[in-house]
Amino acid sequence: MRPTVHDIAAEAGVSLATVDRVLNNRPGVRSVTRERVEQAIATLGYVRDVAAANLAKSRSYPLVFILPAGENSFMRGLEAEVRSAMSRSATERLDITILSVPAFDAPALAAALLDARERRPAGVAVVAVDAPDVTEAVKRLRDDGIAVVTLVSDLPGSGRDHFAGVDNVAAGRTAGSLMGRFLGGGEGPVAVLAGSMLVRDHRDRLEGFQAVMSGDFASRRILPVIEGQDDPSLVETLVDALLGQHPDLAGIYSLGAGNRGLVAALEKAGKGRAVCTIAHELTPHSRAGLLSGTIDALLNQNAGHEVRSAIRVLKAKADGLPVIAAQERIRIDIFLKDNLPLEQE
Amino acid sequence: MRPTVHDIAAEAGVSLATVDRVLNNRPGVRSVTRERVEQAIATLGYVRDVAAANLAKSRSYPLVFILPAGENSFMRGLEAEVRSAMSRSATERLDITILSVPAFDAPALAAALLDARERRPAGVAVVAVDAPDVTEAVKRLRDDGIAVVTLVSDLPGSGRDHFAGVDNVAAGRTAGSLMGRFLGGGEGPVAVLAGSMLVRDHRDRLEGFQAVMSGDFASRRILPVIEGQDDPSLVETLVDALLGQHPDLAGIYSLGAGNRGLVAALEKAGKGRAVCTIAHELTPHSRAGLLSGTIDALLNQNAGHEVRSAIRVLKAKADGLPVIAAQERIRIDIFLKDNLPLEQE
DNA sequence: GAATTTTTGACGTACGTAAATCAGAAATCT
DNA sequence: AGATTTCTGATTTACGTACGTCAAAAATTC
Numbered sequence: 174m175r176p177t178v179h180d181i182a183a184e185a186g187v188s189l190a191t192v193d194r195v196l197n198n199r200p201g202v203r204s205v206t207r208e209r210v211e212q213a214i215a216t217l218g219y220v221r222d223v224a225a226a227n228l229a230k231s232r233s234y235p236l237v238f239i240l241p242a243g244e245n246s247f248m249r250g251l252e253a254e255v256r257s258a259m260s261r262s263a264t265e266r267l268d269i270t271i272l273s274v275p276a277f278d279a280p281a282l283a284a285a286l287l288d289a290r291e292r293r294p295a296g297v298a299v300v301a302v303d304a305p306d307v308t309e310a311v312k313r314l315r316d317d318g319i320a321v322v323t324l325v326s327d328l329p330g331s332g333r334d335h336f337a338g339v340d341n342v343a344a345g346r347t348a349g350s351l352m353g354r355f356l357g358g359g360e361g362p363v364a365v366l367a368g369s370m371l372v373r374d375h376r377d378r379l380e381g382f383q384a385v386m387s388g389d390f391a392s393r394r395i396l397p398v399i400e401g402q403d404d405p406s407l408v409e410t411l412v413d414a415l416l417g418q419h420p421d422l423a424g425i426y427s428l429g430a431g432n433r434g435l436v437a438a439l440e441k442a443g444k445g446r447a448v449c450t451i452a453h454e455l456t457p458h459s460r461a462g463l464l465s466g467t468i469d470a471l472l473n474q475n476a477g478h479e480v481r482s483a484i485r486v487l488k489a490k491a492d493g494l495p496v497i498a499a500q501e502r503i504r505i506d507i508f509l510k511d512n513l514p515l516e517q518e
Numbered sequence: 519m520r521p522t523v524h525d526i527a528a529e530a531g532v533s534l535a536t537v538d539r540v541l542n543n544r545p546g547v548r549s550v551t552r553e554r555v556e557q558a559i560a561t562l563g564y565v566r567d568v569a570a571a572n573l574a575k576s577r578s579y580p581l582v583f584i585l586p587a588g589e590n591s592f593m594r595g596l597e598a599e600v601r602s603a604m605s606r607s608a609t610e611r612l613d614i615t616i617l618s619v620p621a622f623d624a625p626a627l628a629a630a631l632l633d634a635r636e637r638r639p640a641g642v643a644v645v646a647v648d649a650p651d652v653t654e655a656v657k658r659l660r661d662d663g664i665a666v667v668t669l670v671s672d673l674p675g676s677g678r679d680h681f682a683g684v685d686n687v688a689a690g691r692t693a694g695s696l697m698g699r700f701l702g703g704g705e706g707p708v709a710v711l712a713g714s715m716l717v718r719d720h721r722d723r724l725e726g727f728q729a730v731m732s733g734d735f736a737s738r739r740i741l742p743v744i745e746g747q748d749d750p751s752l753v754e755t756l757v758d759a760l761l762g763q764h765p766d767l768a769g770i771y772s773l774g775a776g777n778r779g780l781v782a783a784l785e786k787a788g789k790g791r792a793v794c795t796i797a798h799e800l801t802p803h804s805r806a807g808l809l810s811g812t813i814d815a816l817l818n819q820n821a822g823h824e825v826r827s828a829i830r831v832l833k834a835k836a837d838g839l840p841v842i843a844a845q846e847r848i849r850i851d852i853f854l855k856d857n858l859p860l861e862q863e
Numbered sequence: 864g865a866a867t868t869t870t871t872g873a874c875g876t877a878c879g880t881a882a883a884t885c886a887g888a889a890a891t892c893t
Numbered sequence: 894a895g896a897t898t899t900c901t902g903a904t905t906t907a908c909g910t911a912c913g914t915c916a917a918a919a920a921t922t923c
Contacts, residue, residue, distance in 0.1 A: 177909060188872045193911070201870055203920085224569040225909035228878045346856035357702035385856065504859060507852040511691035511730065514849060522879055533902040538881065546900055548890090570879035573908045 176217040185213035196221065227266060234488050235268040237289040238324075238480075239299040241276035245403050245430045246456035247476065248276075248300070251325070254480040267484065270294070276403065277369050279304035286310035289319075296320035296487030298337070298480075301328035303373045320490035322483045325474070326374040334490050337483040339474045339503045341374045345381025345428065347505060348451045351470050352382075352424050353390035355449050361423030362394040364415055368403035368429025378428040378453070393423075401431050409434030416442045424449040436462040455508060463510050473506040521562040530558035541566065572611060579833050580613040582634040583669075583825075584644040586621035590748050590775045591801035592821065593621075593645070596670070599825040612829065615639070621748065622714050624649035631655035634664075641665035641832030643682070643825075646673035648718045665835035667828045670819070671719040679835050682828040684819045684848045686719045690726025690773065692850060693796045696815050697727075697769050698735035700794050706768030707739040709760055713748035713774025723773040723798070738768075746776050754779030761787045769794040781807040800853060808855050818851040 182192045187210060194202045195210040202210075213219075238255050241248050252271065259269045272289060274281045282299070283306040289297050290313065297314055301307060301323045311331040314321050320334050327336040352363060365382065367375045379398060386395055399415065401408035408431035416422060416438065425448055427435050432452050436459075439445050445467035452459055455473040462468035482501045489496050508514075527537045532555060539547045540555040547555075558564075583600050586593050597616065604614045617634060619626045627644070628651040634642050635658065642659055646652060646668045656676040659666050665679050672681040697708060710727065712720045724743060731740055744760065746753035753776035761767060761783065770793055772780050777797050781804075784790050790812035797804055800818045807813035827846045834841050853859075 179909090189910095190873075190912090191871060194871090197911075199912090203870060206870080222573075222909050225573050225878090226911070228567070228569050228573060228880095229909075229911040231878055231911095343857055347854055350854050350856050354700050381856075499860070502859060504851065505857040506849065507854075507857065509692055509695050509852075511695050511726075512688055512850040512852065514847060515844070524879085533904095534880095535882090535903075536901060539901090542881075544882095548900060551901075567879050570908090571881070573910090574879075574881040576881090576908055 176219045177222075178219075180217055181210065181213045181219055184217055185210045231266075233266045233268050234296070234491055235270070235292070235294040236484065236487055237270045237272060237292060237294045237297045238483075239272045239274060239282065239285050239289060239297065241300055242273045243276045243403075244405070245276065246458060247430055247454040250456065251300075251476040251480065254477045257477075258480055258484055265484075277302060277371050279307050279371070283307050283310040286314060290314050290317060293317075294319060295491035296322065298322045298324045298483040298487060299328075300325050301331075301333075301373065302326070302371055303328060303376075304371070307331070320487050322486050322490075324479060324483050326372045328373065335483075335486045335496060335501070337479045337486065337501065337503065338374065339505050341377035342381040342384075344453070344472050344474075344505050345378035345383075346385045347381075347507065348378070348426050348428070348470075348472060349382040349385030350389070351507070352426060352449060352451055353386065353393065355451075355469060356390075356393070356423055359423060361421040362396050362419060363424040363426065364396045364419070364422060365398045366408065366412070366425060366427040366429065366435065367398050367400050368431070369400055370398070375429055382426055382428070401429065401434070403430035405431045405434035405437075407431070407434070409438045412438035413441075416444060416448075422448055424451070427452040430454065432456070432462060432468070433458040436465075436467050439467050440465070455506075455513075460513065460516075463508065463513060466510070469509075471508040473508055474503055475506060478503055521564045522567075523564075525562055526555065526558045526564055529562055530555045576611075578611045578613050579641070579836055580615075580637070580639040581829065581832055582615045582617060582637060582639045582642045583828075584617045584619060584627065584630050584634060584642065586645055587618045588621045588748075589750070590621065591803060592775055592799040595801065596645075596821040596825065599822045602822075603825055603829055610829075622647060622716050624652050624716070628652050628655040631659060635659050635662060638662075639664060640836035641667065643667045643669045643828040643832065644673075645670050646676075646678075646718065647671070647716055648673060648721075649716070652676070665832050667831050667835075669824060669828050671717045673718065680828075680831045680841060680846070682824045682831065682846065682848065683719065684850050686722035687726040687729075689798070689817050689819075689850050690723035690728075691730045692726075692852065693723070693771050693773070693815075693817060694727045694730030695734070696852070697771060697794060697796055698731065698738065700796075700814060701735075701738070701768055704768060706766040707741050707764060708769040708771065709741045709764070709767060710743045711753065711757070711770060711772040711774065711780065712743050712745050713776065714745055715743070720774055727771055727773070746774060746779070748775035750776045750779035750782075752776070752779070754783045757783035758786075761789060761793075767793055769796070772797040775799065777801070777807060777813070778803040781810075781812050784812050785810070800851075800858075805858065805861075808853065808858060811855070814854075816853040818853055819848055820851060823848055 178189055178192050182189050192210055195207050240252050255271055272285045274285045279302045282302050287310055297319055308331040311321050311333055315332050322335045322337050323333045325338045370376055386393055399411050401411055412435055450468045451470045452468050453472050455471055459471055463471050486496050523537050527534050537555055540552050585597050617630045619630045624647045627647050632655055642664055653676040656666050656678055660677050667680045667682050668678045670683045715721055731738055744756050746756055757780055795813045796815045797813050798817050800816055804816055808816055831841050
């Protein structure tokens with residue numbers, strides 16, 4: 174049987190109250206006594222029963238998630254994951270509020286952060302837009318002792334506690350490697366399609382992609398970046414024009430959202446197979462594109478993992494516990510049509 | 519405040535005991551009363567507090583893991599994951615025993631299964647070898663009401679409750695797609711290196727690989743399968759011979775273990791870059807091969823996910839609860855040198 | 864050595880559920 | 894109607910920890 178506080182009390186020859194004081198770092202224990210108790214904990218190999226502890230504490234963690242509004246399938250999937258976490262709030266003692274703000278809108282995001290602050294939560298998770306007033310708002314939250322985790326897109330220099338998302342430079346590099354190898358030795362330029370250079374994740378992906386292309390596949394010409402605002406219809410218009418201008422286009426790297434428009438434009442022009450297309454995020458549209466052969470490879474960040482990691486980190490920070498960085502690292506998934514997970518996941 | 523059993527009792531106008539009988543499917547409740555209680559549960563939105571329930575039950579799950587012995591890095595990593603789960607046994611109420619058997623040895627495995635049976639565990643997880651006496655042993659475990667999960671390599675037809683591993687046919691297909699695309703239009707044959715055709719996972723990978731190669735890249739010649747018994751030194755000898763026999767070799771698909779020998783042979787022959795190499799499982803050796811450029815792509819199954827999934831399923835089966843299949847699906851990771859996770863993970 | 868402060872012990876209640884016991888009520892059978 | 898079986902209620906104890914109160918003991922200061 175595993176040892177309990179009672180066993181420690183017996184082993185150390187002290188009372189339960191003293192054991193409790195030591196375990197929870199409460200004052201009023203002489204250092205010699207404290208050491209005796211710690212010795213007993215060590216020899217018995219006592220591990221606190223978290224379930225019982227939480228039950229006794231009946232602690233709860235009020236958290237706020239700030240997510241961009243709009244049709245972006247990835248973001249809606251992210252929201253679904255947050256709601257799924259809310260449904261588990263019973264067992265995990267969470268009390269989650271979701272705030273919705275327009276995408277790429279720094280003032281609105283800053284306002285939402287201050288709104289979140291008013292609610293005095295234990296922590297806030299936010300999909301960041303890289304702007305000074307957002308950075309400032311995050312700092313004010315931290316000054317109030319509220320833990321802040323950036324989600325999907327980071328905000329370095331804001332003093333956020335943690336970033337729950339993938340290494341986007343590495344993602345861009347991976348896209349570059351795949352593009353270069355898939356294209357082989359042929360001719361024709363490669364286009365890059367982003368959402369907006371206002372968000373850090375898109376800038377990082379671009380940086381990684383360009384680094385690999387100019388390093389390992391230097392002969393390949395890269396066209397200037399196109400910004401589609403993650404809007405399917407705008408993306409479609411832009412890609413229509415692109416295909417018209419560059420009939421010899423060899424590849425497209427879509428590092429943002431709005432892939433529905435991209436797939437539509439390519440298929441309309443009959444170029445689904447001819448152009449090597451690498452995109453981000455597994456959504457119903459990008460899945461269809463991959464299965465039809467229009468998209469050749471998909472890089473993905475698992476929204477569920479990110480949300481769960483953000484919650485774990487916020488809870489840990491709220492309790493003043495350390496975060497195991499390695500455990501919270503989010504992987505970059507690569508999907509081809511052959512290793513696509515089934516729909517219902 | 520979230521509702522408790524007391525609230526339900528009050529709402530339904532019954533006693534705590536009756537609520538408990540309904541919640542735990544115990545007999546002794548008239549169907550009309552049962553319905554009243556269920557109605558109250560629904561209207562109040564009651565969710566059982568698992569922490570408190572487990573605390574009260576002080577239930578524990580004795581499980582047995584049967585793993586192959588030997589130097590195979592992936593299997594050692596798998597064992598490390600099981601041990602890490604054991605260290606969490608405190609909080610998850612697990613009581614895990616590990617049995618070790620020689621690799622690819624069906625009689626030894628069957629004996630180990632019967633040994634496990636003697637221990638009367640709630641469940642057994644086993645890395646299966648596909649042989650009649652193993653199938654038979656699994657059936658006997660099931661007849662005794664012991665849940666059985668196959669791990670990494672499946673055993674269809676044995677009546678096992680679940681398979682915790684990747685879709686190895688899809689993994690083979692993915693390897694085929696990557697191989698075909700990376701090679702482009704050049705000449706030269708492709709070799710396939712397996713561990714043993716006695717295990718299902720290797721057979722499945724081969725099937726998937728051959729299907730894609732003969733379908734999408736039909737002009738490419740595939741050499742007969744080489745069996746290296748997952749043994750680095752044997753693999754090295756075999757690959758030495760292979761490279762001698764086929765100076766124009768374009769690619770190698772290594773679908774088993776022993777990649778240390780493969781990398782050594784390729785680098786010795788100065789063919790690290792020239793031969794497109796796709797292998798399985800991220801280990802210290804395969805990681806080094808990927809970083810040096812000798813291995814071009816790595817397919818991986820996350821041992822930690824598999825072990826945790828196996829445990830979840832065994833617990834659920836032991837409690838007679840349903841398993842959410844989608845949640846237990848293990849993904850096939852693709853790693854290039856650009857998206858390799860850091861060492862410490 | 865008396866007064867003061869600090870440390871420790873003893874004890875109780877709470878968290879939400881499980882599970883057992885015993886007694887009484889209701890339904891079913893003969 | 895009486896006997897039997899089946900349901901239901903009331904109550905208690907337990908799981909392992911948190912946390913508070915109060916009093917006693919020990920250490921420290923003067």
